Amino acid sequence: MSTESAPAPKSGVAEDVQQGPRVAVSALITNLREYGLILALIAIMVFFQFTTSGTLFKPVNLSNLVQQNSFIIVMALGMLLVIVSGHIDLSVGSVAGFIGALAAMMMVIWPLGPFSNPLVVSIICLIIGGGIGAAQGYWIAYHRIPSFIVTLAGMLIFRGICQALLGGGSSVGPLPDGFKALSSGFIPDVIGPLTLIPPTVNAAGKTIIGSGLTLHMTTILIGVVAVLAYAYFGLRARRTREQHGYEAEPFALFVVKTLVTSALALFLVYQFATYKGLPIVLMVMGVLIALFVFVTKRMTIGRRIYAMGGNAKAAQLSGIKTERLTLMVFVNMGVLSALGGLIIAARLGQAVPAAGLGSELDVIAAVFIGGASAMGGVGQVIGAVVGGFIMGVMNNGMSIMGVNVDWQQVVKGLVLLGAVVFDVYNKNKG
Amino acid sequence: MASTILEMRDITKTFPGVKALSNVNLSVEEGEIHAVVGENGAGKSTLMKVLSGVYASGTYDGAIVYRGEECHFKGIHDSEHKGIVIIHQELALVPMLSIAENIFLGNEHARFGIIDWNANETRTSALLKKVGLKEDPKTLITNIGVGKQQLVEIAKALSKEVKLLILDEPTASLSEKDSQALLDLLLEFKRQGITSILISHKLNEVNRVADKVTIIRDGRTIETLAKKDISEDRIITSMVGRSLDDRYPPREPKIGDVVLQVKNWSVYHPIHAERQVIKGIDINVRKGEVVGIAGLMGAGRTEFAMSLFGRSYGRRITGEVLLKGKPIDVSSVSKAVEHGIAYVTEDRKTYGLNLIDHIKHNITLANLPGVSRHAVIDDLRELAVANDYKAKTNIRSSSVYQMTGNLSGGNQQKVVLSKWLFANPEVLILDEPTRGIDVGAKYEIYTIIARLASEGKAIIVISSEMPELLGITDRIYVMNEGRMVGEMAASDASQEKIMRAIVRGEGKAS
Numbered sequence: 001m002s003t004e005s006a007p008a009p010k011s012g013v014a015e016d017v018q019q020g021p022r023v024a025v026s027a028l029i030t031n032l033r034e035y036g037l038i039l040a041l042i043a044i045m046v047f048f049q050f051t052t053s054g055t056l057f058k059p060v061n062l063s064n065l066v067q068q069n070s071f072i073i074v075m076a077l078g079m080l081l082v083i084v085s086g087h088i089d090l091s092v093g094s095v096a097g098f099i100g101a102l103a104a105m106m107m108v109i110w111p112l113g114p115f116s117n118p119l120v121v122s123i124i125c126l127i128i129g130g131g132i133g134a135a136q137g138y139w140i141a142y143h144r145i146p147s148f149i150v151t152l153a154g155m156l157i158f159r160g161i162c163q164a165l166l167g168g169g170s171s172v173g174p175l176p177d178g179f180k181a182l183s184s185g186f187i188p189d190v191i192g193p194l195t196l197i198p199p200t201v202n203a204a205g206k207t208i209i210g211s212g213l214t215l216h217m218t219t220i221l222i223g224v225v226a227v228l229a230y231a232y233f234g235l236r237a238r239r240t241r242e243q244h245g246y247e248a249e250p251f252a253l254f255v256v257k258t259l260v261t262s263a264l265a266l267f268l269v270y271q272f273a274t275y276k277g278l279p280i281v282l283m284v285m286g287v288l289i290a291l292f293v294f295v296t297k298r299m300t301i302g303r304r305i306y307a308m309g310g311n312a313k314a315a316q317l318s319g320i321k322t323e324r325l326t327l328m329v330f331v332n333m334g335v336l337s338a339l340g341g342l343i344i345a346a347r348l349g350q351a352v353p354a355a356g357l358g359s360e361l362d363v364i365a366a367v368f369i370g371g372a373s374a375m376g377g378v379g380q381v382i383g384a385v386v387g388g389f390i391m392g393v394m395n396n397g398m399s400i401m402g403v404n405v406d407w408q409q410v411v412k413g414l415v416l417l418g419a420v421v422f423d424v425y426n427k428n429k430g
Numbered sequence: 431m432a433s434t435i436l437e438m439r440d441i442t443k444t445f446p447g448v449k450a451l452s453n454v455n456l457s458v459e460e461g462e463i464h465a466v467v468g469e470n471g472a473g474k475s476t477l478m479k480v481l482s483g484v485y486a487s488g489t490y491d492g493a494i495v496y497r498g499e500e501c502h503f504k505g506i507h508d509s510e511h512k513g514i515v516i517i518h519q520e521l522a523l524v525p526m527l528s529i530a531e532n533i534f535l536g537n538e539h540a541r542f543g544i545i546d547w548n549a550n551e552t553r554t555s556a557l558l559k560k561v562g563l564k565e566d567p568k569t570l571i572t573n574i575g576v577g578k579q580q581l582v583e584i585a586k587a588l589s590k591e592v593k594l595l596i597l598d599e600p601t602a603s604l605s606e607k608d609s610q611a612l613l614d615l616l617l618e619f620k621r622q623g624i625t626s627i628l629i630s631h632k633l634n635e636v637n638r639v640a641d642k643v644t645i646i647r648d649g650r651t652i653e654t655l656a657k658k659d660i661s662e663d664r665i666i667t668s669m670v671g672r673s674l675d676d677r678y679p680p681r682e683p684k685i686g687d688v689v690l691q692v693k694n695w696s697v698y699h700p701i702h703a704e705r706q707v708i709k710g711i712d713i714n715v716r717k718g719e720v721v722g723i724a725g726l727m728g729a730g731r732t733e734f735a736m737s738l739f740g741r742s743y744g745r746r747i748t749g750e751v752l753l754k755g756k757p758i759d760v761s762s763v764s765k766a767v768e769h770g771i772a773y774v775t776e777d778r779k780t781y782g783l784n785l786i787d788h789i790k791h792n793i794t795l796a797n798l799p800g801v802s803r804h805a806v807i808d809d810l811r812e813l814a815v816a817n818d819y820k821a822k823t824n825i826r827s828s829s830v831y832q833m834t835g836n837l838s839g840g841n842q843q844k845v846v847l848s849k850w851l852f853a854n855p856e857v858l859i860l861d862e863p864t865r866g867i868d869v870g871a872k873y874e875i876y877t878i879i880a881r882l883a884s885e886g887k888a889i890i891v892i893s894s895e896m897p898e899l900l901g902i903t904d905r906i907y908v909m910n911e912g913r914m915v916g917e918m919a920a921s922d923a924s925q926e927k928i929m930r931a932i933v934r935g936e937g938k939a940s
Binding site (some may be wrong): 073240241244246273298299300301303304306307310311313315316317318319321372377378 | 742
């Protein structure tokens with residue numbers, strides 16, 4: 001037996017001692033991208049807060065911001081999985097437009113009786129969205145036709161059907177209020193408002209602006225509960241790790257992270273509470289984001305998608321049914337595109353032929369700004385969400401500033417390029 | 431006789447951790463066919479890469495003297511300029527371009543970047559006539575067979591005014607008839623004064639055309655034989671003549687009942703539908719037994735294993751698989767895994783690992799249900815499993831959170847092994863488990879194999895390194911050209927016996 005072949009067990013001890021700080025440092029480095037992105041979002045928000053002289057964070061504007069961008073973020077959740085699995089979907093804007101038109105036709109034009117109820121229509125539309133995803137995913141997964149081509153075809157097909165459904169260039173509306181609430185509604189205040197400063201009514205019978213301060217208490221409650229739950233689960237996860245003898249991230253880092261996130265969340269919740277409360281669409285988005293974080297981080301299907309994107313052949317040889325998994329990723333994308341289409345239609349109050357036009361590019365940009373790799377296998381849900389908000393805040397902020405739409409495009413393009421260059425540079429260095 | 435056209439003196443080439451060539455000498459005379467033979471990994475291809483400038487001058491020690499002057503090739507272009515052309519084992523033709531376009535690729539008859547197609551095609555026709563290929567120069571490469579593609583490669587070499595033609599395993603993927611035609615062509619070139627170096631495993635071919643044979647083993651020149659001394663026995667002895675020392679852990683085999691039995695297994699090529707890659711193979715493995723499959727590259731061993739493992743290779747797969755006497759369905763990877771079969775690939779980077787993910791995620795990938803409940807992964811259990819296997823297989827890394835792409839070959843192999851051990855198979859197929867890893871890591875892999883066998887697993891090891899098979903297996907199958915051409919107990923086997931089975935099988939296949 002040669003001496004070099006025998007492993008020296010004592011070296012393991014030294015390794016274990018060093019492991020602690022090294023793991024912490026590597027955890028910090030791997031999360032740096034995520035923190036950096038959130039810091040960038042905060043910096044951009046602060047920048048626009050100044051350049052718009054405080055308009056950005058006004059409660060009304062925050063509500064607008066959420067309502068304008070929620071469909072991008074909803075679709076970005078699906079697009080993240082598509083891109084992580086090594087594909088692309090160019091059809092999402094057209095599918096959203098088509099579903100919006102279909103929903104409008106079902107609710108307003110076609111005599112469907114009880115089936116024109118907004119809830120029923122929405123459910124049917126989501127199912128059809130899933131069917132569209134399956135139809136496209138089938139060619140991609142089982143016939144290995146590049147997703148770029150299949151979804152480019154889908155983009156043309158569904159935009160065409162959307163326009164044909166609406167009968168050429170006309171729009172269909174108005175949509176029922178119950179449906180519009182999906183985008184422009186707010187959660188009801190079941191607890192009842194709390195008046196901090198009673199409104200002052202002037203001689204003309206009008207309320208003096210800024211005098212009344214009433215809080216939407218249900219919103220406050222939801223916010224506080226969410227923040228407490230976030231802190232509690234964070235702490236509990238830490239404790240379990242430590243009990244099993246594993247290193248958790250440094251406590252100081254954990255505290256700072258939790259405090260900053262909570263403070264930011266509570267600030268936003270407070271702003272919403274002083275207006276009409278939390279928008280319904282924000283709640284829908286919040287639930288979806290939480291769901292997708294859970295699916296990607298904790299569930300076997302999420303793990304398998306990442307493995308497939310990282311090395312499809314190795315995943316297949318590990319017993320993963322890559323074809324079926326690809327199909328499911330596109331079904332999911334179809335359902336979320338449909339939801340995006342419903343949100344757009346609900347916000348506009350009508351279906352228009354150009355609904356969602358070009359939004360696939362915003363969605364894809366959000367995912368790439370969020371750090372996903374065009375090669376597949378890499379990308380985070382939170383990254384895509386933050387990327388979506390970066391795009392949204394820039395849109396909103398520049399609009400308020402009165403920047404020309406043409407130049408807005410230029411700036412967004414530069415931000416996308418900058419974010420990806422920064423990412424590639426970071427990776428090469430590390 | 432004729433003068434020396436090429437002399438390579440004391441060539442030494444080192445890769446990180448491995449000495450691929452040490453003081454190799456090769457002397458080739460003008461107008462001869464000089465065969466270079468040796469086992470897989472002996473250093474033949476490396477030597478040719480040194481000669482053609484793929485490894486630039488300065489990255490190796492020693493001297494190359496070509497037609498009386500010492501050469502320092504910085505790249506393939508330099509050596510081609512001097513008339514040295516190498517035709518690689520994997521053909522370097524662009525499938526969707528025509529024969530003429532391929533022959534003059536990068537070397538087109540053109541003025542100001544505008545190609546003169548007439549001149550190209552006229553010259554191509556002349557070249558094709560020289561190599562005896564009757565095809566229209568406009569035919570796309572993808573539409574002609576491998577044998578004809580080989581001829582196009584040679585025509586391409588001729589277009590470069592070749593003086594010294596190097597062929598690396600030219601007949602490896604050719605039929606018997608195409609091989610004969612190619613060898614005849616070499617003899618024809620010899621009459622025209624072109625010198626050839628022929629790298630080959632096939633000793634009957636060497637016997638037929640070579641004027642001299644140089645044998646390389648473990649990166650060293652063993653001897654050069656002249657025509658009159660060439661015999662298969664002599665070559666085999668020189669190729670394998672190395673002693674078995676204690677590079678293998680001792681083990682006491684406890685062999686039980688047959689676990690896996692494969693009957694009459696046949697597979698056709700996935701693209702060339704008429705080509706049968708595996709021709710009716712029968713094989714069995716017992717509990718606690720380590721069975722080896724020996725053979726040369728291209729014998730069909732990997733194709734056999736992959737077709738068995740969830741039809742991951744090939745088409746029109748027929749045959750029967752029995753696990754403990756009962757027929758089982760292995761038509762998909764997940765079914766094979768469920769039945770307790772695992773396949774550890776020979777190409778861990780392409781087929782084994784997700785290189786952009788860390789060790790922990792790679793280890794649990796084939797058995798995610800083992801670390802999850804209701805499809806939700808238990809992070810702590812996963813971490814415990816990963817750490818456990820890291821310790822068991824002795825993976826050297828800072829933690830289980832290290833990217834597998836940053837690990838050394840040996841450690842990567844241990845991660846792939848861990849992945850399959852965690853899937854808890856009954857039958858483990860290891861394809862070239864020690865390829866490209868250093869001696870120390872090899873010993874560790876052998877130890878793991880021995881331990882698994884003693885735990886009652888049935889193990890199949892595919893290896894091109896005969897000493898390795900002799901050192902770690904109980905029984906050895908010999909495979910050649912898609913057939914089983916021999917079976918022997920490891921205690922009776924020797925490298926000569928295996929080589930003989932292969933060489934004899936070669937004749938049978940024709």
